[in-house]
Amino acid sequence: MLMKKNGAVIPFALPIEDLEPEQHAASIDTPMRADAFALAPDEKIARIEKHFRGIMETLGLDLTDDSLQGTPKRVAKMFVNEVFSGLDPETRPEPTLFANKFGYKGMLVERDITVHSFCEHHFVPIIGKATVAYFSSGQVIGLSKLDRIVKHFAARPQVQERLTEQIAAELKRVLRTDDVAVLVDAEHMCVKLRGVKDECSSTVTTHFSGRFEDAEVRNEFLIYHKR
Ligand SMILES: [Zn+2]
Secondary structure, X not given: OEEOOOOOEEOOOOOHHHOOOOOOOOOOOOOOOOOOOOOOXXXXXXXXXXXXXXXXXXXXXXXXXXXXXXXXXXHHHHHHHHHOHHHOHHHOOOOOEEEOOOOOOOOEEEEEEEEEEEXXXXXXXXXXXXXXXXXXXXXXXXXXXXXXXXXXXXXXXXXXXXXXXXXXXXXXXXXXXXXXXXXXXXXXXXXXOOOOOOOOOOEEEEEEOHHHHOHHHHXXXXXXXXX
């Protein structure tokens, strides 16, 4: 307990008016500059290579060493072409939908989709799995497209909460239904390797909407997720 000067006790929880106000309106979009795509990918790679070389040199590393020589370019290519490729809307997967000819009415669950992302606060990996589910609104999606949607939004600097919301919003858009569920369970290297150095923790985030707001439906999803 904290004491005010006049002896009054301040409870641990801050009164709501003392909390930081929301600085931005709620948005699930990745914060991007208006000129985000003014540079061609090759130009981005060239610039990042130069900047990463600067970081390595500042750390005192000898860039003439043959083991280190290629690192700036390697990192730059990895950022643009691989781990942050999902920033580019051009890489957004085009879903293939089929008519639900078989009249399948059950829940479709795609589980244990690999999530490889990067924490936007520390630029170290987030590694985990996602389980997604939906009820058909008349059409069904190619199963691999569910994996591709997850991987597209994971390939960005992320926070897990936004990743979960972006996947859910895309599933709703593509599948033309609100009846979607997303669960992401991931380990954050920024928690494991630095700071608090907690080896064992993992983070779970969920989005349940439409029919998944019903407790029974949600529980069915969670049973499939857990096995
Ligand atoms: Zn972090």
